[in-house]
Amino acid sequence: MLRAVSLKTDLSGIRCGHRTLATLGDVFAHQNADIVGSAYLVAQIPPLHGLPEIAVTGRANVGKSTLLNAVMGRKDLVHTSKKAGHTRSLNFYRVGPGPGKLVLVDAPGYGTRGRPEWGEIWDHYIQNRSQLRRIYVLINAKHGVEEADSFVLADLHERCLSMGGTRWTFQAVVTKVDSLPTKQLRAGLSKIREDVWKAAPTCLPPIVTAAAARERFGIDEVRKSMMEACGI
Numbered sequence: 001m002l003r004a005v006s007l008k009t010d011l012s013g014i015r016c017g018h019r020t021l022a023t024l025g026d027v028f029a030h031q032n033a034d035i036v037g038s039a040y041l042v043a044q045i046p047p048l049h050g051l052p053e054i055a056v057t058g059r060a061n062v063g064k065s066t067l068l069n070a071v072m073g074r075k076d077l078v079h080t081s082k083k084a085g086h087t088r089s090l091n092f093y094r095v096g097p098g099p100g101k102l103v104l105v106d107a108p109g110y111g112t113r114g115r116p117e118w119g120e121i122w123d124h125y126i127q128n129r130s131q132l133r134r135i136y137v138l139i140n141a142k143h144g145v146e147e148a149d150s151f152v153l154a155d156l157h158e159r160c161l162s163m164g165g166t167r168w169t170f171q172a173v174v175t176k177v178d179s180l181p182t183k184q185l186r187a188g189l190s191k192i193r194e195d196v197w198k199a200a201p202t203c204l205p206p207i208v209t210a211a212a213a214r215e216r217f218g219i220d221e222v223r224k225s226m227m228e229a230c231g232i
């Protein structure tokens, strides 16, 4: 009887060892999200002790800010633009009810529309942020893995190896899959998987997404992956 009662209590979550894993709804429902800090300079990075962090990176215009809006279930909490190079600071968003469950970090893009000072703050952040749990590297389905992406992936791979994967892990996310016809997409995706693997064998396998409001795909998979990375 006691066992039946405890099983029933567990229905709101999945029992795992001594802790209960939250459901997607516990974290991402009700569009519970707020901006809690912005940093253009290393000295401006907010401490925000306590919550695990997830950051996104990728070429300018790849869809970083749009993906974060979709994950948080918000239309325009994060500013997006057709023009590459729109996000110019690290922006911190607390997600979840009450004091929050995790912090999502948007970042400026790299590549030809990136700037050296954006690279500096990013490098400092990933090197020193103790609560950072995962980095998502976004790859545009239309362009595939470009030289700058390979460089960033290989750099993360090296950092990951040097710290034994103990601080954060990283994963590829393919964006804008709605912008390609199915046949082209299939071939494109296998090439992206192969190129990611070649550049960074420790990179977790790509999640395939479309995040624009008119057609969404893979967003729950990204949410689950974020929760798993944060241990919630």
Ligand SMILES: Nc1nc2c(ncn2[C@@H]2O[C@H](COP(=O)(O)OP(=O)(O)OP(=O)(O)O)[C@@H](O)[C@H]2O)c(=O)[nH]1
Residues within 6 Å of the ligand: 058, 059, 060, 061, 062, 063, 064, 065, 066, 067, 079, 080, 081, 082, 083, 084, 085, 086, 087, 088, 107, 108, 109, 110, 175, 176, 177, 178, 179, 209, 210, 211, 212
């Ligand atoms: N079709 C399609 N368009 C998208 C998708 N995601 C983003 N976009 C569009 O791509 C453009 C750039 O999106 P952003 O989210 O601002 O890209 P970003 O990577 O944050 O860009 P920067 O801040 O400039 O580095 C916008 O016009 C978005 O509407 C998607 O999944 N599908």
Ligand SMILES: [Mg+2]
Residues within 6 Å of the ligand: 064, 065, 066, 079, 080, 086, 087, 106, 107
């Ligand atoms: Mg942006």
